[in-house]
Amino acid sequence: MKKLISILLSILVVLLPFGTYVFDGIFRKQEVILCSCFLLSAILLAYIIFLTVTKRRISVSISVLDAGVLLFFVYSVLHLLFVKHFETGETVIYKWFAVLCIYVLCRIVAHKNMLMYAVVLSGFVQSIITVLQKLYIVNSYNIFFDVTGSFNNPGMLGGYVAIAFMVAIFLLTDAIKNKSLPAILFLSLSTLFLFTAVILSDSRAAFVGVLCGISVYFYPKFRSVYNKHKVIFTTVCFVSAISVGLLLFNYRQGSANSRLLIWRISADMISDKPLFGHGITSFDQKYMHFQAAYFDENPDSKLIPVADNVAYVYNEFIHITIETGIVGLLCLLIVFYFAFSGKRQQLQKAALAVLLVFSMFSYPTEIFPLLILFPIIIGSFKTKRLKKIHLHRSIFAAAGFALLCC
Numbered sequence: 001m002k003k004l005i006s007i008l009l010s011i012l013v014v015l016l017p018f019g020t021y022v023f024d025g026i027f028r029k030q031e032v033i034l035c036s037c038f039l040l041s042a043i044l045l046a047y048i049i050f051l052t053v054t055k056r057r058i059s060v061s062i063s064v065l066d067a068g069v070l071l072f073f074v075y076s077v078l079h080l081l082f083v084k085h086f087e088t089g090e091t092v093i094y095k096w097f098a099v100l101c102i103y104v105l106c107r108i109v110a111h112k113n114m115l116m117y118a119v120v121l122s123g124f125v126q127s128i129i130t131v132l133q134k135l136y137i138v139n140s141y142n143i144f145f146d147v148t149g150s151f152n153n154p155g156m157l158g159g160y161v162a163i164a165f166m167v168a169i170f171l172l173t174d175a176i177k178n179k180s181l182p183a184i185l186f187l188s189l190s191t192l193f194l195f196t197a198v199i200l201s202d203s204r205a206a207f208v209g210v211l212c213g214i215s216v217y218f219y220p221k222f223r224s225v226y227n228k229h230k231v232i233f234t235t236v237c238f239v240s241a242i243s244v245g246l247l248l249f250n251y252r253q254g255s256a257n258s259r260l261l262i263w264r265i266s267a268d269m270i271s272d273k274p275l276f277g278h279g280i281t282s283f284d285q286k287y288m289h290f291q292a293a294y295f296d297e298n299p300d301s302k303l304i305p306v307a308d309n310v311a312y313v314y315n316e317f318i319h320i321t322i323e324t325g326i327v328g329l330l331c332l333l334i335v336f337y338f339a340f341s342g343k344r345q346q347l348q349k350a351a352l353a354v355l356l357v358f359s360m361f362s363y364p365t366e367i368f369p370l371l372i373l374f375p376i377i378i379g380s381f382k383t384k385r386l387k388k389i390h391l392h393r394s395i396f397a398a399a400g401f402a403l404l405c406c
Contacts, residue, residue, distance in 0.1 A: 001050050006111040008043055009102070010118035012036065013376065017126060017150040017160065017369040030091045033368055037094040040101035047108065065383040066107065068335040073100055075331045076280070079324050083279045092281055095368065099375050106379025115376055116167050116347065122369075123164020124190040126150060126157060127197035134200055147200050156367050158203025159358040163373055165194035166213040166354045170347040205361035213354035217346050259314045259361070261303040265290050266313055269322045277325035284311050312366060316359040335378065342383045352377050 016036065076096070106115065126149040132138040133147045141148045149157035168191045175183035198206055268290050269278065278286055287310050295301060313319040321329045336356065340349055355364065355373055364370035 001047060002108060002110045005043060005047065005105055006109040006114045008039075009105060009109065009376075010114055010121075012039070013115065013118040013372070014122045014125065016372065017122060033091055033095050033098065036368070037098040037101070040098050040105065044101050044105060047105075062386045063338075063383045064386050065335065065338040065378070065381055067386055068331075068338045069100075069103060069378070072328075072331040072335055075328060076324065079276065079328065080280050083276050083324075095371070099371060102372055103375035103379045106376055112380045113171075115380065116171060119351075119373065119376065120164050120168045120171060120187065120190050120194075123161045123168070123194050123197075126164075127161055127190075127193035130157060130161070130197040130200050131193065147197075149197070149201075151367065151369075154201045155203050155205065155362055156364075156370060158198060158201030158206030159209065159355075159362060159364055160370055160373075161194050161197040161201065162203075162206040162209050162213075162358065163351055163354050163377075165191065165198055165210060166217070166351050167347065168194055169214075170217065170350065203362075205358045208361070209354040209357040212357045213350040216353040217350035257303060258308065261307060262287075262310055262314055263318060264303070265294050266315075266318050266322055268294060270318070273325065275325045276327060277321065277323045280323050283313060283319060283322050312363040314361060314363060316363065316365055319363070319365070338383055339378055339381050342381055345381060348377055348381050 016032070073096075080093075106112070109115070129138060130147045130149050133140050133149075136146075140146055141150065142152055145154050147157065148154055149160070151157045151160070168187050172184065172187040172191055175187055198210060265287065269283075269286065272278075272290075291307065291310070295304065295307070313322065317329060317332075320332055324331075336352070339352060351373075355370075355377065358364060364373075
């Protein structure tokens, strides 16, 4: 049963990018989320029924990471109930329920490596489409860009293939150690195409994410050297970070200034309601009011030319702070702290580092295929076990009934 769940999740990872934009004329993005939510709920329900039928008592191991994820979702639900001052679309609820289902299923499956290969395969397919678009053999899905993969813009493509590229590097080194020729051939080809796609996407956030991911991956190998030359390493890293930052800022200065304006006004939104935020999905409904107020107070601002009708924060940490407050941000940071505090598992840490850095300059939670990479990667971590609970199958039967009612 666990292997079947791994296979179904892997298929979902590979196919989901196609359902978001390629079939947009047939299935809108909201419907893709609803279908995914239904499918994941059905898989989870089938597993609960399987356990209820085959076992009288069921053991459930709760890790510190599970506790952190549960804390974040409980806070989000309470926030949705008590801090909501306007209508929240059902799609948002379905989307995050699907994320929770994927996390639970990833904790269940024993074949977590299969999911990592699925991420690589999905990115590999996207990179092939990207190359074909660059050669004008396949049309882009946005008339303003040559390459988008199966996404609507190259930025999202860049983040997706960057994560797959990071995973492919680790799996390739592992395959070389195990002398697995088929895996070496597939991963070598995938790495080459994925690297090409990262370059063609022209995404600054993806470039920085890959650099940080590689640093996280190789850090344990150079820890002893770092401990001997801390001052030199720290100086080199600091100068490199400043240089890369200035280079990327000047590469597309208009876009960078636009993000700076958004973050400046977002700071006003946070200071207005710092503790619990404005409410989930409040950003796009309140931002323009704060932007208008900012320009009323600063009519001579040099950022007026880059002002626009804004829908995204381009920084998920700022986004969550605006909507759920500092308390919500702390709940999320606890999850990431538990994930990175575990020993080894450099694959998961490097992939998560790429995704988190990308999240600082983009909006992956708004793109469902990118969003589900969070629970897949985090759900693959092995962290300290907090408690092992033995439950009677009647409790699982009740959980399955509740899921069915939902």
